[in-house]
Amino acid sequence: MIFKLIITGFLIFLNLNIGLSQDNKENKTKEYITWGLMQMIPSPTLFQDTDGKNARVQFGFKWQIIPVNIAFKTNKYISNTQFFMINPVRRFTGSIEAFVQPEITTAEYKYSNIKSFGVSAGSRIIFPLVEYGENLCGSLGMKYTFRKSFNEVNKGYTGLEAGIYLFGGMIGLQYTQNFNSRTNYNVSLYIKYF
Amino acid sequence: MRNIVYNICYLLFAIWFSGCAYMSIAFNNFGDAIFESTKKVENKIQDPIKKDVRLSALWAGHSTMLLQLYDKVIIFDPYFNNHLGGVFLRRVETGLDLNYLNQLDIICVSHSHMDHLCYSSIGELSEKFPKAKLIFPYGVEKYLPSYDLDMIRVDNRMASRKSNGKPVLIDSIKITPVYAVHPGGRYAVDTYIWKVEGATGYIVQYRDLCIYFAGDTGYDSVAFKNIGNSFNIDLALIPVGPCRNCDSTGFWYHTSSVESLELFRDLKAKHMIPMHYGAIKYIKDENYPFYVFEELLNTTAYSDLKSRVKVLKVGEQIVFDE
Numbered sequence: 001m002i003f004k005l006i007i008t009g010f011l012i013f014l015n016l017n018i019g020l021s022q023d024n025k026e027n028k029t030k031e032y033i034t035w036g037l038m039q040m041i042p043s044p045t046l047f048q049d050t051d052g053k054n055a056r057v058q059f060g061f062k063w064q065i066i067p068v069n070i071a072f073k074t075n076k077y078i079s080n081t082q083f084f085m086i087n088p089v090r091r092f093t094g095s096i097e098a099f100v101q102p103e104i105t106t107a108e109y110k111y112s113n114i115k116s117f118g119v120s121a122g123s124r125i126i127f128p129l130v131e132y133g134e135n136l137c138g139s140l141g142m143k144y145t146f147r148k149s150f151n152e153v154n155k156g157y158t159g160l161e162a163g164i165y166l167f168g169g170m171i172g173l174q175y176t177q178n179f180n181s182r183t184n185y186n187v188s189l190y191i192k193y194f
Numbered sequence: 195m196r197n198i199v200y201n202i203c204y205l206l207f208a209i210w211f212s213g214c215a216y217m218s219i220a221f222n223n224f225g226d227a228i229f230e231s232t233k234k235v236e237n238k239i240q241d242p243i244k245k246d247v248r249l250s251a252l253w254a255g256h257s258t259m260l261l262q263l264y265d266k267v268i269i270f271d272p273y274f275n276n277h278l279g280g281v282f283l284r285r286v287e288t289g290l291d292l293n294y295l296n297q298l299d300i301i302c303v304s305h306s307h308m309d310h311l312c313y314s315s316i317g318e319l320s321e322k323f324p325k326a327k328l329i330f331p332y333g334v335e336k337y338l339p340s341y342d343l344d345m346i347r348v349d350n351r352m353a354s355r356k357s358n359g360k361p362v363l364i365d366s367i368k369i370t371p372v373y374a375v376h377p378g379g380r381y382a383v384d385t386y387i388w389k390v391e392g393a394t395g396y397i398v399q400y401r402d403l404c405i406y407f408a409g410d411t412g413y414d415s416v417a418f419k420n421i422g423n424s425f426n427i428d429l430a431l432i433p434v435g436p437c438r439n440c441d442s443t444g445f446w447y448h449t450s451s452v453e454s455l456e457l458f459r460d461l462k463a464k465h466m467i468p469m470h471y472g473a474i475k476y477i478k479d480e481n482y483p484f485y486v487f488e489e490l491l492n493t494t495a496y497s498d499l500k501s502r503v504k505v506l507k508v509g510e511q512i513v514f515d516e
Binding site: 076093130132 | 275279280313314335336337338339340341345347380381383384387388389
């Protein structure tokens with residue numbers, strides 16, 4: 001019910017915004033608020049949960065935070081370096097970025113003896129594939145995931161990540177191969193707006 | 195799990211029901227993009243650039259116009275792809291064959307929306323005409339990659355309902371950005387919520403010629419009367435639609451069929467070429483705004499404009515002798 005109220009309220013706000021105004025004044029406050037709200041939209045993810053003998057897939061979420069992105073193909077009027085709010089055009093036309101991904105599973109790991117919450121940090125390179133990357137772009141990256149076991153021992157692990165994205169790099173699929181026998185891979189539906 | 199699926203369905207339905215333009219376009223186009231194909235344009239013009247021409251205009255479809263003003267060649271809002279955003283089908287292919295184009299001096303982009311700023315189309319032009327100049331207004335630079343062209347940002351920030359932007363002189367061609375009632379941005383929220391700046395119309399003056407290219411714009415009588423009083427326009431390139439009820443007024447970001455005629459009247463231009471219909475199905479049939487436009491032209495209210503409106507087919511070129 002709360003979800004529906006939020007959505008309905010947001011849509012009313014959105015339509016009022018279109019309907020009542022003809023001027024084109026940029027509104028930075030509104031920009032930061034809506035951007036912040038949209039960063040809360042998680043990327044649904046499937047995590048592997050195994051102890052070597054038993055295995056299953058655990059559903060969860062990741063959030064996509066990009067503290068810094070450096071673009072390769074910017075024009076002379078704009079900076080090639082962006083922080084947090086990342087213009088997709090500069091990103092998908094070719095760039096390198098540092099990222100942070102808080103991640104959580106909807107239930108505890110059953111076999112892996114690791115906690116449901118973790119944080120990954122790493123860097124990836126984004127390269128254009130079709131229409132300068134807007135219709136299709138790809139990424140390759142490396143990351144380290146901080147995750148504790150139930151007895152509070154750090155069970156962090158490194159991983160390689162590959163992704164393919166549509167719609168200006170805002171929706172895509174990400175696959176991570178971890179160098180960890182207890183959660184060997186995860187697959188995400190990548191969602192991030194700016 | 196069932197709740198998540200239920201809520202996602204609700205979200206999609208709510209967005210669609212709320213009239214979100216992007217969702218409407220998506221629902222209207224997605225199936226067609228898979229099961230239909232773009233209609234071919236036969237017999238494309240093989241000599242778009244001619245000798246001893248004072249003024250010619252070739253409509254390449256949608257808002258893409260190729261103009262020859264004496265010895266200068268300008269293209270507006272080049273968009274040659276058969277899909278929009280990689281997904282939505284273009285109904286009729288571009289009417290311009292680049293193999294036959296042997297000169298291009300200026301590329302003008304009015305704003306950053308996908309049907310007006312096409313990365314690969316500008317890329318093709320930049321490879322073939324590396325000495326051409328790429329002109330765009332403030333705000334569009336955020337949505338442009340780097341091209342091997344001379345990229346020139348024109349200052350449209352002073353363009354308002356009662357004043358025009360700062361003109362630039364490029365190869366003896368004077369280009370003035372003028373007011374357009376349209377948002378910038380490219381990815382929905384940046385357009386409608388953030389209201390990112392970056393949309394303009396253009397006045398192009400060369401020798402004795404004056405051309406107006408509207409880009410995309412809503413209707414504002416004060417603004418267009420101001421443009422009409424400021425310039426003696428020979429040819430106005432004016433969008434028709436998209437619109438839901440095209441014989442009525444009150445659209446915010448696009449001119450309905452009736453508003454495009456009112457806009458033409460306000461400008462006091464000698465000729466008008468309608469554009470921005472026939473390629474993409476926005477709300478109703480992609481040609482619906484034009485059908486209403488034609489009907490209106492046959493009414494007594496607009497009969498005085500009829501002889502001055504030059505309707506082109508996609509790929510057709512008109513040469514103005516006078």
